[in-house]
Amino acid sequence: MQLANPLDDPAADPFAVAAEAAATIAELTGVERHDIALTLGSGWGRAAELIGETTHTLAATEVPGFSKPALEGHVGTLRSVLLPNGKRALVIGARTHYYEGHGVRRVVHSVRTAAATGATTMILTNGAGGIKPHWTPGTPVLISDHINLTGDSPLEGATFIDLTDLYSARLRDLARSIEPTLDEGVYCQFRGPHYETPAEVQMAKTIGGHIVGMSTALEAIAARQAGMEILGMSLITNLAAGIQQTPLSHEEVIEAGRAAESVISGLLAKIVAEL
Ligand code: 8IG
Secondary structure (H helix, E strand, O other): OOOOOHHHOOOOOHHHHHHHHHHHHHHHHOOOOOOEEEEOOOOOOOHHHHOOEEEEEEEHHHOOOOOOOOOOOOOOEEEEEEOOOOOEEEEEEOOOOHHHOOOHHHHHHHHHHHHHOOOOEEEEEEEEEEOOOOOOOOEEEEEEEEEEOOOOOOOOOOOOOOOOOOOOHHHHHHHHHHOOOOEEEEEEEOOOOOOOOHHHHHHHHHOOOOEEEOOOHHHHHHHHHOOOEEEEEEEEEEEOEOOEOOOOOHHHHHHHHHHHHHHHHHHHHHHHHHO
16 A cells, blocks of 8 residues: 655655655665666667666656556556666656646656766657657657647746757767767647647647647656756657647557657667767
């Protein structure tokens, strides 16, 4: 039985809960420090096996502040992975989405926990819809910037934080040095869980968006607050509503993720090896 989530207490200090979570991870894994962290969204899960040797797998529910995944295709685990270069990766397969309605503190808890374990690089991946029509399902793209359409922020109070170059140009260059054909685009985080209307997709396009999704932007803001260097990547699993001619189906989205999984996970593993 899981106890109530400590982040549900409005009086809780989210950074103290993250520190507690990091201490629990250190205790359960025996690994004092992690160097990099990866959140693996739909389609990216196999990267966990390809980047190195998983020495410990924790159920997210064992770690304070984490919750059960709400969705099929999302795994509720945290793994400690020993990379071939001797570094340590924390692999987060337990994303809490904003649309679950548990509040933004729960959404960014994994990022704050990763920072508290010592990680200075945050890799955020997701499955998403594409606005550029030549991005066929299965295309991985780099996130160059974002537009946060949730109307929310992980920052509380008068916490003014610069978001210039939020998605590291250095890490995007590094990714392109491995896969020169990687395209990039601006990620629009919608609240979800409904997909967009075609009119909303046109709005996203008009305001400068290229990718539509339901995660990542709020997490990136929290990662910047924590001082981490951020790499963001989307797997385009579908063209956004109205860009593709047929209605969106969750099953098709999951299937496109599955089909691309080994290729994009292999790519991500190569990128991680160069960090
Ligand atoms: I996978 O088309 C996936 N996630 N908002 N729109 C939004 N999220 C998504 C989409 C999409 N595809």
